[in-house]
Amino acid sequence: xxxxxxxxxxxxxxxxxxxxxxxxxxxxxxxxxxxxxxxxxxxxxxxxxxxxxxxxxxxxxxxxxxxxxxxxxxxxxxxxxxxxxxxxxxxxxxxxxxxxxxxxxxxxxxxxxxxxxxxxxxxxxxxxxxxxxxxxxxxxxxxxxxxxxxxxxxxxxxxxxxxxxxxxxxxxxxxxxxxxxxxxxxxxxxxxxxxxxxxxxxxxxxxxxxxxxxxxxxxxxxxxxxxxxxxxxxxxxxxxxxxxxxxxxxxxxxxxxxxxxxxxxxxxxxxxxxxxxxxxxxxxxxxxxxxxxxxxxxxxxxxxxxxxxxxxxxxxxxxxxxxxxxxxxxxxxxx
Numbered sequence: 001x002x003x004x005x006x007x008x009x010x011x012x013x014x015x016x017x018x019x020x021x022x023x024x025x026x027x028x029x030x031x032x033x034x035x036x037x038x039x040x041x042x043x044x045x046x047x048x049x050x051x052x053x054x055x056x057x058x059x060x061x062x063x064x065x066x067x068x069x070x071x072x073x074x075x076x077x078x079x080x081x082x083x084x085x086x087x088x089x090x091x092x093x094x095x096x097x098x099x100x101x102x103x104x105x106x107x108x109x110x111x112x113x114x115x116x117x118x119x120x121x122x123x124x125x126x127x128x129x130x131x132x133x134x135x136x137x138x139x140x141x142x143x144x145x146x147x148x149x150x151x152x153x154x155x156x157x158x159x160x161x162x163x164x165x166x167x168x169x170x171x172x173x174x175x176x177x178x179x180x181x182x183x184x185x186x187x188x189x190x191x192x193x194x195x196x197x198x199x200x201x202x203x204x205x206x207x208x209x210x211x212x213x214x215x216x217x218x219x220x221x222x223x224x225x226x227x228x229x230x231x232x233x234x235x236x237x238x239x240x241x242x243x244x245x246x247x248x249x250x251x252x253x254x255x256x257x258x259x260x261x262x263x264x265x266x267x268x269x270x271x272x273x274x275x276x277x278x279x280x281x282x283x284x285x286x287x288x289x290x291x292x293x294x295x296x297x298x299x300x301x302x303x304x305x306x307x308x309x310x311x312x313x314x315x316x317x318x319x320x321x322x323x324x325x326x327x328x329x330x331x332x333x334x335x
Contacts, residue, residue: 004183005206008129008150009096010065012036013327014206015196016131016152016185017213017319019069019098020160020305021045022292026054027218030061031319036327039319040067040098045075048086050277055090067096067131070107074247077104084110093127098152100133101163108146115147133187133208135164137174140184150183151175152208158188159211159307162239162251169202176203191312193330200334211307212326215316222291224299228255230316234308243303247288255304259285272297 005014015037017024021044032039041058043051051068058066068087072080084107087097103111111130132143133152140151153175155168164171168186175184186199187208196207213219215226238260239253259266270282275294283289283302291302315322 004181005150005185008183009038009067009131010094011038013323013330014185014200015323015326015330016040016067016098016206016208018160018187018208018210019043019067019100020210020214020290021071022290023210023214023219023221024069025218025220026057026061028213028216028220028319029066030058031216031218032213032323033058033064033066034062035320035323036064037323038065038067038096040069042069043083043087044069044071046083048079048082051083051086052090055087055095059092065094065096067098069098069100070103071100072104072107073101073250077106080104081106081110088114091128096129096131096149098131098133100161102132102134102139102142103146111147131185133163135162136166137171137178139163140175141178144179144182148182150185151179152185152187153204154208155186155188157308159237159253159309160305161247162253168199168204172199172203188307189309191309193326193328194333195309195312196326196330197333209309210305211309211313212322213319214306215313216319216322217317218319220292220294222293222295222299222302225291225302225304226316228304229306229310229313232306232310234311237306237308237310242286243288245284245287250288252288252303252305253307255306255310257301257304259301270297271301272299 013036017032019040019042021042024042029039029041129149131150132148135154153171154163156165183205185206186204190207214221214229271285272283291299
């Protein structure tokens with residue numbers, strides 16, 4: 001088993017769960033980490049004052065390392081800094097920090113100010129590792145220069161919000177050549193442990209998976225979303241810029257819906273409602289919001305993020321069972 005990622009984050013299985021907004025709540029993050037992989041709490045657009053409570057809910061479910069995910073591109077650099085500051089005050093020392101895309105100047109400066117040595121492993125952020133997800137070799141180099149302890153390389157087969165369009169092998173090889181000792185995680189096209197074993201032979205140290213965990217019992221995804229993933233195939237995924245409300249300018253890989261079939265000409269009406277911290281909010285058509293268990297309305301039209309790995313995702317079991325099966329297949333094929 002690859003030790004580089006596990007050593008960097010203190011986990012047993014070189015598998016990270018994606019910080020999927022609306023889906024990766026405290027229950028899923030805690031269950032994945034307790035099973036030995038790297039669970040991740042999605043902060044997405046969370047207000048800073050809610051973050052300590054969410055982190056405490058994860059801590060009640062596991063004493064093992066887990067991460068929090070911040071998306072500066074969505075909330076802006078200033079709000080991302082506020083989220084990070086709130087998280088740093090609540091996270092245990094063994095937790096790790098993950099960013100979708102490069103941290104902005106304010107987050108980078110905050111990380112620099114709190115950074116302190118952590119023994120033989122080199123510098124760490126208050127004892128915590130920093131994981132940055134990118135989609136190109138150039139951004140991987142920038143992440144390393146900013147002090148990332150782990151870099152996630154998202155390839156063209158990934159679901160959700162797309163950062164790049166390179167094939168996995170090409171991306172891994174290019175970054176491994178320039179950063180031979182940096183822990184590299186591949187994201188996209190990993191549906192089970194056999195895929196990870198193959199990726200490690202190409203130079204990866206682990207995998208980040210989102211689609212794999214959407215159907216998990218602890219996932220906050222809506223039952224319709226879970227069922228679509230369980231019976232779907234990669235041919236049913238499409239890359240689109242239609243789901244732009246709340247996340248403009250970013251392409252997304254989703255399962256086909258009536259919205260993707262119809263294109264941009266549908267009326268821009270409210271199609272569902274969702275609940276967040278006890279309040280209900282309308283969800284417009286073309287919103288980037290994913291359907292959660294709190295949503296009601298026309299779920300079939302909402303953005304159901306899904307990668308090409310869906311061909312090998314068939315389990316709606318507990319997160320622990322999913323991680324256990326993933327590890328079993330990985331260990332069978334790693335040599």
